[in-house]
Amino acid sequence: MTEGGRGSDFDVLVIGGGIGGMESSLSLGDMGFHVLLVEKEPSVGGKMILLSKVFPTLDCASCISTPKMAGTQNHPNVRTLVYSEVERISRRPEGGFEVVVRRKPTYVDFAKCTGCSLCETACTVALPDEFNADLAARKAAHIAFPQAVPKKAVITRKGLSPCSHECPAGVKPHGYISLVRAGKYDEAFRQHLEDAPLVGVLSRACYAPCEEACTRAEVDGTVTIRGIKRFMADRYYAAHPEPEYGPPKERTGKQVAIVGSGPSGLTAAFYLGREGHSVTIFEAAPEPGGIMRWGIPAYRLPREVLARDVMNVTALGVEIRTSTAVRSLQELHGYDAVLLAVGSTGGRKLGAPGEEAPGVVDAVEFLGGVRAGRPMDLRGKKVVVIGGGNVAMDSSRSALRLGAAKVDLYCLESRLEMPAHRWEVQEAEEEGISIHPSWGVGKVETGAEGRATGLEMVRCSSVFDAQKRFNPTFDRTVSERVGAEVILLAIGLRPQTSPFAKELELNRGGSVKADPETLQTSDPRTFSAGDAVMGPANIVRSIGQGKRAAFYIDRFLRGTPLQGIQFDVRMPVADKAAVVAQASSRPPREVERAPVAERIRAFAPFERAMTEEEARYGATRCLDCGGCSECRECIAACPADAIDLHMATQMETYKVGAIALATGFDVFDAQKKPLLGFGKFPNVITGVQMDRILAPTRPYNAVLRPSDGKSPSNIGFVLCTGSRDEQVGNRACSRVCCMYSVKQATLLMGALPTADITIYYTDIRAFGKGYEEFFQQAQEMGVRFVRGKVARVEEVDHQDLEVHYEDFEGNGGVTKARHDLVVLAVGLLPHQLPDRLFQGERLERDSLNYVREMDEELDPGRTNIDGVFAVGAASAVRDIPDTVLHSGAASAQIAAYLKRRAEA
Amino acid sequence: MAAVAPLRDLSEVLRDGMSLQRELLASLAEGPKTIPEIAEVLHAPTREVALWVMMLRRYGKVADLPKGAEEEYTRYRRVEGA
Numbered sequence: 001m002t003e004g005g006r007g008s009d010f011d012v013l014v015i016g017g018g019i020g021g022m023e024s025s026l027s028l029g030d031m032g033f034h035v036l037l038v039e040k041e042p043s044v045g046g047k048m049i050l051l052s053k054v055f056p057t058l059d060c061a062s063c064i065s066t067p068k069m070a071g072t073q074n075h076p077n078v079r080t081l082v083y084s085e086v087e088r089i090s091r092r093p094e095g096g097f098e099v100v101v102r103r104k105p106t107y108v109d110f111a112k113c114t115g116c117s118l119c120e121t122a123c124t125v126a127l128p129d130e131f132n133a134d135l136a137a138r139k140a141a142h143i144a145f146p147q148a149v150p151k152k153a154v155i156t157r158k159g160l161s162p163c164s165h166e167c168p169a170g171v172k173p174h175g176y177i178s179l180v181r182a183g184k185y186d187e188a189f190r191q192h193l194e195d196a197p198l199v200g201v202l203s204r205a206c207y208a209p210c211e212e213a214c215t216r217a218e219v220d221g222t223v224t225i226r227g228i229k230r231f232m233a234d235r236y237y238a239a240h241p242e243p244e245y246g247p248p249k250e251r252t253g254k255q256v257a258i259v260g261s262g263p264s265g266l267t268a269a270f271y272l273g274r275e276g277h278s279v280t281i282f283e284a285a286p287e288p289g290g291i292m293r294w295g296i297p298a299y300r301l302p303r304e305v306l307a308r309d310v311m312n313v314t315a316l317g318v319e320i321r322t323s324t325a326v327r328s329l330q331e332l333h334g335y336d337a338v339l340l341a342v343g344s345t346g347g348r349k350l351g352a353p354g355e356e357a358p359g360v361v362d363a364v365e366f367l368g369g370v371r372a373g374r375p376m377d378l379r380g381k382k383v384v385v386i387g388g389g390n391v392a393m394d395s396s397r398s399a400l401r402l403g404a405a406k407v408d409l410y411c412l413e414s415r416l417e418m419p420a421h422r423w424e425v426q427e428a429e430e431e432g433i434s435i436h437p438s439w440g441v442g443k444v445e446t447g448a449e450g451r452a453t454g455l456e457m458v459r460c461s462s463v464f465d466a467q468k469r470f471n472p473t474f475d476r477t478v479s480e481r482v483g484a485e486v487i488l489l490a491i492g493l494r495p496q497t498s499p500f501a502k503e504l505e506l507n508r509g510g511s512v513k514a515d516p517e518t519l520q521t522s523d524p525r526t527f528s529a530g531d532a533v534m535g536p537a538n539i540v541r542s543i544g545q546g547k548r549a550a551f552y553i554d555r556f557l558r559g560t561p562l563q564g565i566q567f568d569v570r571m572p573v574a575d576k577a578a579v580v581a582q583a584s585s586r587p588p589r590e591v592e593r594a595p596v597a598e599r600i601r602a603f604a605p606f607e608r609a610m611t612e613e614e615a616r617y618g619a620t621r622c623l624d625c626g627g628c629s630e631c632r633e634c635i636a637a638c639p640a641d642a643i644d645l646h647m648a649t650q651m652e653t654y655k656v657g658a659i660a661l662a663t664g665f666d667v668f669d670a671q672k673k674p675l676l677g678f679g680k681f682p683n684v685i686t687g688v689q690m691d692r693i694l695a696p697t698r699p700y701n702a703v704l705r706p707s708d709g710k711s712p713s714n715i716g717f718v719l720c721t722g723s724r725d726e727q728v729g730n731r732a733c734s735r736v737c738c739m740y741s742v743k744q745a746t747l748l749m750g751a752l753p754t755a756d757i758t759i760y761y762t763d764i765r766a767f768g769k770g771y772e773e774f775f776q777q778a779q780e781m782g783v784r785f786v787r788g789k790v791a792r793v794e795e796v797d798h799q800d801l802e803v804h805y806e807d808f809e810g811n812g813g814v815t816k817a818r819h820d821l822v823v824l825a826v827g828l829l830p831h832q833l834p835d836r837l838f839q840g841e842r843l844e845r846d847s848l849n850y851v852r853e854m855d856e857e858l859d860p861g862r863t864n865i866d867g868v869f870a871v872g873a874a875s876a877v878r879d880i881p882d883t884v885l886h887s888g889a890a891s892a893q894i895a896a897y898l899k900r901r902a903e904a
Numbered sequence: 905m906a907a908v909a910p911l912r913d914l915s916e917v918l919r920d921g922m923s924l925q926r927e928l929l930a931s932l933a934e935g936p937k938t939i940p941e942i943a944e945v946l947h948a949p950t951r952e953v954a955l956w957v958m959m960l961r962r963y964g965k966v967a968d969l970p971k972g973a974e975e976e977y978t979r980y981r982r983v984e985g986a
Contacts, residue, residue, distance in 0.1 A: 121963045126918040137918045137959040181923045582913045620923045624915070682911060682951045699958055701968040701978060708950035709939035709957070710976050754973070 008096050010036040010079070011898055013656040015086050018046020019065065019880060020872025021662030022072045023887035024894070028660075029077035031895050036654055037072065037080045038101055043148035044080060045069050046664055050131060050145065052694035054880055055743040056774035062147055062696060069149035083154060087651070089659065090839035095901065096657045097867065105647035107155035107628070108141075112642035115151035117143060122637035124178040125629050127156060129699065133689040135706060136699035140628040141643075146697045155634070155643070159574030161626035163210035163225060169267075169543040170568050171195040171202070173210045173225045174622065178629035180228055181619035189236035191631055192229065196543050197270040197312040198263060198292075200237060200305035203230035204605070205296050206540050207390075207421050215576045215625050221588040224610075224618045231615035237308050247317030252276045254557040257335040259326045262290025263539045264530030265341035266313050267546025268553070273316030275554050280335075281318060284325035290343045291531075292539065294368040295391065297398050298603040303371075327499045329526060337525050337553050340500065340512060341546065344531035348492040350386070354444030355489070359452035363387065363395040363490035370398050370603075376486070379403035384455060384482055386410055386441060387490030388418040390538075393425065395488045396433045400600050407432070408482065410439045412460045412472050431600050440474050444487065454483040493536040504528075511535050518552040518562045519545065527553055544568075571648075574625040586621050589614055657901065658894050661851060661863070662871035662887070663833060668722030668730065668826040675792040676721065676824055682707040683799055686721075687740055687825045694747050703751045705821045707799040712821035715748060716803050717741045717759040718790045723827030724762075732848050734827030735877045738765045741825045742775055745783040758784045758817065760805055768879065786810075786817075793822055828877050841865050851875045861890030869894050912952070921956035924948070928956055929965060929982050936969050938977035960986075 012028050014021045017039030025035045037044070048054075049069065051061035073080055087100040108119075123139035131138070131145045140156045159165075161174035172195055179188035192199045206226055214222040254277045258265045261283040269279045287293050289306050314320060332338050347362035349355060361376070363385070369375055383404040385396045388411030396407045409428070411418060415437045418425060429435060442456035459478035465471040495510045505513040505522040512521055512528040519527045529545035531537055537545075551567045592608045593599070599606035610618065628645075635643045670678035670686050677684040683705045685693075693703055705712045719741055723734040738761065745757045764785070766775040779785060788805040796802050796818065804816045830849040837843070844852040844864040851870040854862050861869040871890045872883035924946060931937065931945040943953040957980055960966040965986035969979045 124922060126922050126959060128914045128918065134914055135958075136962065137921065137955060138962075178922070181919070183923075183926050582915045584912060584916060616923055620920055622919070624919060680911065699962075701961065702971070704954070704978070706951060706954060708943075709954045709978060711971070711978075713976075 008655045008657050010034045010654060011657045012036070012660055012894055013038065013086070013097070013099055013654065013658075014660040014662055014871075016046070016662035016664055016871075016874075017041070017044035017072065017080065017082070018662060018664045018872070019048045019068065020664065020874070020883045020887045021046070021660070022068045023884050024660050024662055024871050024891045025072050025078045026068065026075060027888055027891040028894060029075045031891075033077065033895065033898065035075075035078045036656060037078055038084050038086050039080065039082045040085045041144060042083045042106065042152065042154045043069070043144045043150065044072055044082065045147070045149065048880060049147060050692060050695065052691050052696075052747060053743060055739045056768070056770040058743065058746070060696070066147050066149070069147070073149045082150065086837065088839055089837055091841065092655060096655055097659060099654045099656055099659075101652045101654060103650040103652060105157070105649055106152070107157060107643065107645050107647050108153045109642045109644055110150060110152045112640040113152045114640050114642075115143060115153070116639065117153070118637040118639065119153050119155075119634035119643065122633040124182045124184070124631045124633055125624050125627065127624075127627065132692050132699040133686065135685075135689050135692060141634045153642075155645075156627040157571070158578075158625070158627040160571045161624075161629065162213040162215055162573050162576060163223075164626070164630060165570060165573040166209045166213035167544075168209065168541040169196045169202075170547060171210075171540075172630040173229075174624070174626060174629040175631035176232060177223065177225065177228060177619045177622045178624070179631050179633070180232055180615055181622065183616070184633075185232050185235055186239075187631070187633065188232045192232070193312065194632065196547070197267060198309045198539070198543060199229070199233045199312070200309045201263070201292055201301060201539060202226075202543070203233040204305060205292070205301045207538060209540070215579050215623050216583065216621055218576065218580050219583045220585045223621045224588055224591065227591050227610050228615050228618050231610040231612070233305075234609050237305075241308075243312055243315035245315060247315075248274060248276045250276045251278070252557065254278065254336045255280070255334065256337045256339065256553060256557070257282065257332040258339045258341055259332075260290060260341035260343055260530070260532070261288035261310075261320055262341060262343040262530060263292060263542040264546035264549065265290070265339065266310065267543045268339050268341065268529060268550040269318045270313045270316065271547060271550035272553060273313065273318045277554070277557060279318045281320045282324045282326045283320055283322045286323050288320045288322060291345065294371050295345070295364060295394070297367065297370065297394050297401075299397075299401070299599070299605050300394070302605060329500060329503045329523065336557055337527065339549050339553060340497070340504070340521070340526060340528040340532050341530045341549075342496045342532045344493040344495040344536050346494040346496055347489060348494055350441050350444075350489060350491060352441045352443050354446055354452065357444055357446045357450055357452040359485060360444055360487045360489060363391050363488045364493065366395055366488050367391070367398060370402070375402050377402075378486060380405045381485040382483060383407045383486045383488065384410060384484035385488045385490060387492075388413045388420055388437070389490065389492075390420050390424055391493070392490035393420045393428050395490050396428055397431055397600075398603075399486075399488065400431055400433065401603055404486075406434075408434045408436060408484075410436045410441070410455075410457055410482070412438070412440050412463050414438050414463075417463055431596055440472060442476070442479060445481070452484065452487050454481055455487065456480075457482055493531070495532050495535060497532055509535055517566070519549045520552065520556070520562060525556070527556075569646075574627075576625065579623045579625045583623055588621065589617060657867070657898050659868045660861075660871050660890060660894060661833070661868065661874045663831045663874045665828040665873040665877065666831050668728070668829055670721055670824045670826050672728050673721060673824075676718065676790070677793040677795065677801070677822070678824055681793065681795040681799070681801060683795075683801055683820065684793055684822045684824065687737065687744065687823055690744050690823045691740070694744060694751070703748065710820070711752060712755060713752070714756045714819045715758070715821045715823065716801070716817065716819040717745060717757070717823045717825055718793075718803070719759065719761040719825045721824040721826045722829075730827060730829060732827075732877065733765060735765065736879045737825040737827055739768075739771055739774065739879070741823070742778045742783070744823065746774075746778050746781060749781045749783065756784065757782070758786055758819070760786050760788050760790050760803065762787065762789060762808070768881065828873070831874065838865060838868075843868065846875075859893065860886060861893045867897065869897075914955075917952045917955055918959070920952070921959055924956060925960065925965070928953070928960065929986055932966070932980065932982040936979040936981040938979050940977065942980070
């Protein structure tokens with residue numbers, strides 16, 4: 001039956017899958033109406049399924065709820081959307097409503113998930129378990145609770161963690177940090193390997209943008225991500241001198257040529273090799289690695305670390321032909337695709353008089369000589385380095401290690417504008433390099449033999465123009481002469497693309513013109529990545545480019561379109577402010593470094609690797625900003641291949657005839673009564689928590705107190721917490737607190753037969769069928785009822801609690817009593833519906849902010865909006881029997897409404 | 905009344921729990937222990953140890969032993985293979 005009006009998808013939309021929503025859905029479904037039930041949590045069942053038992057019958061809440069839950073999920077006329085929220089509702093001109101539903105990504109394919117929980121067990125991120133009222137932990141990958149319907153896992157993702165969001169290579173630091181924290185070091189390495197093969201290189205020579213983005217930096221200092229990476233990489237390589245894998249068995253038969261074995265070339269080879277393509281890298285130098293091999297000093301990147309990283313690539317069957325320069329794409333005509341990843345190793349010229357003089361040396365050639373074992377003899381010499389970038393820093397520091405008597409560094413930029421990383425500048429100065437910012441070279445001075453003897457430096461007034469383009473200006477009235485025996489020029493690099501200038505379109509600076517998304521060049525079978533496209537960049541960005549190129553080359557080789565698909569789509573970054581609030585101070589521990597006097601004597605790495613204890617301490621400082629860390633342990637564990645971390649929010653639109661608001665109630669936040677100690681003393685808990693402790697699916701093995709796992713022997717209940725209390729803005733009686741406390745006291749008498757149970761109350765409201773008898777039964781069992789108003793709760797020794805109260809009976813006056821567990825019977829509050837849920841119509845509320853029923857006695861459930869009905873606790877505080885009753889009445893109203901509309 | 909140390913944020917405590925799993929399980933290698941006994945070995949607050957023990961129990965790495973009516977504390981043991 002579809003009575004909802006012409007073109008309606010469903011007769012009724014029910015918002016909320018608690019007992020009220022399920023009851024309405026089932027009764028309307030049984031009548032033949034088509035129902036769309038939208039529930040925001042991953043399971044239907046609402047709050048009732050989380051209760052221990054129901055009063056006054058003490059029937060098991062799960063036993064009553066689960067048939068309703070399964071019935072709702074499987075009813076032929078009810079379609080249930082869990083983990084979904086109604087975004088907005090608008091009235092259709094032809095009648096009924098149009099509803100937009102936001103389907104939140106579960107990151108688990110429900111069609112495949114079997115509810116086995118293996119993902120939960122493997123998950124490395126623990127979060128407070130909201131379904132156990134924060135009494136226990138759950139994992140980021142989790143099934144809401146054991147009786148969940150549907151029993152499917154979802155993964156909590158609050159956005160991408162800032163570290164992972166920031167990495168240009170798409171490495172997920174949060175993932176491997178969480179694995180190191182859990183002691184899963186090899187898994188941590190393998191997780192990184194999935195994202196980038198040059199793990200060792202990045203652990204030593206990355207500038208670590210992840211650390212700059214780290215939320216912890218706003219608390220007490222960034223997580224030392226690169227140091228932790230070095231720990232895991234060093235440890236893994238020590239245990240695995242060779243990769244654990246070989247070439248893939250399935251081959252595509254496609255051949256790819258890569259020109260250049262720098263970071264982007266090696267990375268692209270790794271991903272293309274894994275896909276089964278035959279990859280050959282052509283490298284002009286005698287050893288692979290490009291700038292990593294020849295440009296970065298050994299004290300930052302030892303040769304053996306790079307060599308082991310290269311093995312990650314060659315193990316896949318990738319061939320590297322060294323000392324083989326490619327001078328034309330024609331030489332590669334037999335290959336199905338080509339990647340030009342030639343890097344930028346050519347140094348720029350000063351354009352100043354005298355720069356061709358002997359003694360003026362290109363810094364890249366200088367560094368390459370050092371790495372090749374042919375260092376310049378700088379012993380006792382005065383060296384001047386020109387440039388303010390990282391190559392200048394590396395050159396200066398290398399010169400010092402080669403025995404230079406003095407090293408001065410001059411650069412155009414002011415100190416704040418210097419392109420070198422801040423820590424590189426700091427380390428250079430620590431080692432004794434003199435840095436002179438805001439100077440340009442006027443000319444190179446030469447001696448009688450034509451050798452360089454010094455420089456005339458002129459004051460640089462500005463480096464960039466108003467458009468932020470490089471356009472230095474000088475104040476030539478300010479100059480100084482600098483003596484120098486060796487001058488190292490580190491003023492920028494040029495991409496080595498000139499051999500291909502006639503075959504490919506190049507940009508003005510010499511970089512290859514390529515599609516910014518696909519990296520495809522003007523020659524369709526040729527792609528380009530790294531410095532060849534970007535100009536001088538850095539290792540981690542080049543790795544990102546290599547991955548991107550591999551993605552699109554693979555599509556090209558398989559004949560799939562390159563356009564219309566995006567590589568590396570990232571979810572929004574997680575909210576830092578929310579995370580910062582969760583952190584107490586835990587400062588970073590500095591990693592030990594060799595003293596300066598020792599470190600400048602040789603090219604050995606001067607930063608000691610972290611110990612296991614230091615790495616794990618560092619990892620515990622991670623704040624799990626995004627929830628899920630993307631460690632991929634769930635993916636590895638899932639036997640059904642159901643995990644899909646690429647899922648995104650979906651917006652769906654439905655047309656419905658009527659709407660049932662079964663949005664339930666909210667629970668009072670006991671921290672708003674600070675004198676009662678909730679959130680301050682571990683043994684002050686809420687009634688909701690006590691119900692979880694008593695439930696069959698409880699968080700503990702028995703009734704225990706949270707502070708130390710002791711069985712409580714003297715429990716006090718404080719009624720009316722947040723109800724009938726003008727101070728907290730809720731003057732209403734919550735109707736259920738008296739009875740649920742009596743229920744819990746009764747159950748505790750069974751679970752802890754020797755325990756003393758006291759209920760502090762102002763008056764007991766036992767108004768429903770069987771309630772008075774239930775109250776009397778509790779008294780007969782020995783539950784002590786004290787009529788009095790509790791003023792405050794304080795913690796005393798052994799984490800016991802002292803309840804201070806005004807005794808309304810007995811001796812009267814202010815008195816106190818000691819308990820080892822106190823339960824605050826928190827009240828119920830109206831659920832806050834979004835104000836803009838209904839477009840163009842305003843849903844009326846009553847004086848307590850519940851949805852107003854226009855005529856409770858004669859027309860239950862009808863609201864001021866025609867076609868919209870309130871169900872159960874949406875319109876008033878109701879216990880379970882009353883909610884079920886009200887749901888039936890509202891369903892009848894909805895059915896009548898739909899019939900009238902259909903007949904009109 | 906002695907000053908009460910503020911409770912650490914729950915999320916932070918649980919993060920530490922992920923890190924201390926091995927040490928906690930190792931503390932049970934010599935035999936079952938109560939939460940205060942484990943806390944003494946780990947030099948950690950009992951409230952935090954309680955959370956960690958319950959997490960390990962939930963994921964099948966720790967199990968509880970039957971408790972006598974006169975005993976105040978449950979003892980927990982390491983599950984074989986955990």
